[in-house]
Amino acid sequence: MGFELFPPAFILLFAAVLIGLVKGHIRTFVLLIAPVLTLWAIWQVPDGVQSTIKFLSYTIEPIEGSPLRRLFATVFAIMVFVGGLYSFRIARWYELAAAYAYAAGAIGVCFAGDLITMFVYWELMAIFSTIVVFCGGTAGARAAGIRYAIMHLLGGVILQIGIVGVVINTGSVQIQPMLATDFSTWMILIGVLINAAAPPVSAWLADAYPEATPTGSVFLSAFTTKTAVLALILLFPGEPVLIGLGLFMVMYGIIFALLENDVRRILAYSVVNQVGFMVVAVGIGTEMALNGATAHAFAHIVYKALLFMSAGVVIYRTGKNKCIELGGLFRTMPLTCACGIIGALAISSFPLTSGFTTKSMISQAAVDMNLVWVYMALTAASAGVFLHAGIKFPWFVFFQKDSGLRPKDAPWNMGLAMVIFAGLCILLGVFPELIYNLLPYPVDYVPYSMGKVLFYLQLLLFSGLAFFVLLPLMKRTMTISLDTDWLWRRAGYSLLKVIERLFSSIAAVIAKQRVRLQQFMHSIAVKYLGQPHTADSKERGMFARSWPVGTTALWIAGLLSAYVLLYYL
Structure with missing residues (x-):
């Protein structure tokens, strides 16, 4: 074989x-x-x-x-x-x-x-x-x-x-x-x-x-x-519903990432955001869009893993994963900090990184199809990505007010892994043809034009300015943000508790009625079948007494008559 x-x-x-x-x-x-x-x-x-x-x-x-x-x-x-x-x-x-x-x-x-x-x-x-x-x-x-x-x-x-x-x-x-x-x-x-x-x-x-x-x-x-x-x-290439759904994912991921305090939850919501770009591209469905979705998926795996690696080293060395518990780590973790920044720049589509050469293909596909509102939404989302992943993650982890933590930098194997992916982010940004030549359709796209580079630099510059102006609002508390998982983590749990109480109440009613039924059956048994506490036969239940012969014969005759009547009917 x-x-x-x-x-x-x-x-x-x-x-x-x-x-x-x-x-x-x-x-x-x-x-x-x-x-x-x-x-x-x-x-x-x-x-x-x-x-x-x-x-x-x-x-x-x-x-x-x-x-x-x-x-x-x-x-x-x-x-x-x-x-x-x-x-x-x-x-x-x-x-x-x-x-x-x-x-x-x-x-x-x-x-x-x-x-x-x-x-x-x-x-x-x-x-x-x-x-x-x-x-x-x-x-x-x-x-x-x-x-x-x-x-x-x-x-x-x-x-x-x-x-x-x-x-x-x-x-x-x-x-x-x-x-x-x-x-x-x-x-x-x-x-x-x-x-x-x-x-x-x-x-x-x-x-x-x-x-x-x-x-x-x-x-x-x-x-x-x-x-x-x-x-x-x-x-499903060209499925129209994917355009709207993808745009919703893009915005949804940004909003919840900005609300988060946990370092890895920020990056997790960022995954949803970035996959949204790819879903939009699949919905557009042209060769340019599908090339963009494929290339961006390749780049995303690399820079997202790099960001999770950087966060993982911080958690491994400090044991902490909340933004408010970290800060000032650049002093003792320079390699982890540098690799995290490269990953943050790549996810933000900064020129000379892989995110710029791949994500911009999706925006260009929207322009080619005259999808103006889609292009504008993706552009606004690119600014939002820089807010939550490009700046928020490295700022709160490495540069905000010193937390007093002085952990060691990454072990050699973790550092080498981060360097490989950081180098790949830059390599695909500087030489995009390395990935363009592997795409499923011929690529007729030049990412580095003066207009595109200036546009993205201005976009990222003003996004960064907005972050620092709004920095007091960016500080998080010790909370966990719930979105639709509220339905099964809170509402579902509460509903189960209500059902449990309902069944407990029903069980209590059934138990009470069972006791009453037992008492009633006991009284019936005593009335008709009960044995006396003395030798007096008059205290016996109706069917436990010694009946006279005539009475017994009368009962037998009555029962036989009823049987014969039912038989012939």
Whole structure:
């Protein structure tokens, strides 16, 4: 069998098993070599369907190659390598094994040529990402993991319903572009959007990711939402509803990130915001827009992981994760600070960073289609991104009033991982053709024109000015912001308490009536069947007395007459 017929995801699955079987330097070797081999296997897969399997009456295509699929799989493999490098010294073996199996599911989705294969890998991701959340080891992590599992179980069921409906209606399991025009396609779209953290269920992301370990959050930031973006590109390019939904995600993520105090919750809401840009691009659906969504997904995985790495080092060294508990860390954590700033500039689309060369393609796609309001909304959102991720995160963590903390900088492996991704952010910003040449459609776009550069610099400058003018309003308190998760974390809990009290009241009434019924039956039994306390037969119950012979004969005659009458009737 040629290497092009070997699913690249299997390499990471095998590595996940080995991680639990070996220790020490051998485990480290497995962690680092497995993603390298996976990356090599990814680039052995040519375009088109490479293998087929008969399942029932359907043709399963476990491996299908294309430039789009390879690019997503490539960045996932790079993410696993750098994530493994970042994590191997402090993460527990079962967390690493779960993270590698989780990544294997993402890469499996990339090459799935049919809906059944995609669904299998989709659920593999859900299972092992839940384990990564549980590895946080705290009561909050366990509760968040349960909520996370419920949400993704619901999403999987909805996706499965849609797939079954499409298969019944069309007789095909192939992955191909469609529009949400009937119940089945709507179910598929909703199932995918749940993984994309689209409202009204976006809260699962900000609820679960910050509860994982500092290393687990890095892996979680990369795969689930971006495989959903890939699925949207493959299944729903040009779906109009995605434009409005994506714009809502963009604004929603900004607002809640600005309200947050927890460092990783800020970054988690920022994930929703950035995925919103990609969802808008998929909704626009042109070649430029789909190229923009793909390129921005690639860049986003890198700079978002870099930001989570920077936050993870701070939490690992200080044990604190609230903005009001941090500040002045640039003095003793210069490398972590510098890498965090590079990630913040990249997410803000600062010129010479990857965010500028990818996100601006989405805005250009809106201009090309004369979607003026979409362009204006994306422009305003870019300013908002600079407020919450470009300035708020590095300012409150590294530069605000000195907290008195003097932690050490990142361990060498964490520092090296951050430097790799920081360098990649700058490399793709300075040489955008490195990623443009890998995109699914030909690229006819020049990001560095004088007008674009000046426009974005002015936008970011005035955003920064607004931040410092409004700085007193940016300071947070020891609170947690709830959005739609209020429905199940507060309202749902209160509803269950009401139901519990209702059932308790019903049980009390039933118990009271049971006692009354017992007393009534006891009185009946005493009246008719009771035995006397003395030898006097007159104190016996009606049917416990010794009746005279004549009375007994009369009862027997009456009963026989009634029987004969009923028999002949």
